[in-house]
Amino acid sequence: MEHVQTATAPTPFHLPAPPRSASVPQVWAGAVLVLAALFLVALGGCFLIGDLVIANPALFNPCPDPGAPQPIAIWDAADICLFTAVSVGALICFVGAAVVGWLGFLGLYRILFGGARTA
Numbered sequence: 464m465e466h467v468q469t470a471t472a473p474t475p476f477h478l479p480a481p482p483r484s485a486s487v488p489q490v491w492a493g494a495v496l497v498l499a500a501l502f503l504v505a506l507g508g509c510f511l512i513g514d515l516v517i518a519n520p521a522l523f524n525p526c527p528d529p530g531a532p533q534p535i536a537i538w539d540a541a542d543i544c545l546f547t548a549v550s551v552g553a554l555i556c557f558v559g560a561a562v563v564g565w566l567g568f569l570g571l572y573r574i575l576f577g578g579a580r581t582a
Contacts, residue, residue, distance in 0.1 A: 496567025500560040507556030
């Protein structure tokens with residue numbers, strides 16, 4: 464009787480690690496840009512809540528006294544400057560989110576569909 468030696472398949476522990484793709488850091492950079500855009504949108508929303516509080520402070524007093532008149536917001540120069548500054552901050556956040564989000568999505572699109580530049 465003849466002895467036939469069969470080769471055993473190598474286990475995954477014996478195989479070399481697959482080569483790391485050159486685009487992995489670019490994917491992480493794109494993901495960070497997209498997350499940064501989402502956080503900028505959230506920060507812009509916080510600025511808009513601040514605008515709402517400046518414009519209508521009665522929103523945070525939902526149960527006023529039954530016979531009391533509604534408070535009227537009288538704006539002076541400081542209130543106008545604060546409202547303008549907070550509005551500009553919200554606008555900067557939203558524009559920055561659009562730019563950063565566009566750059567992140569464009570980079571990820573290039574990597575996904577083969578237009579990525581490698582270092």
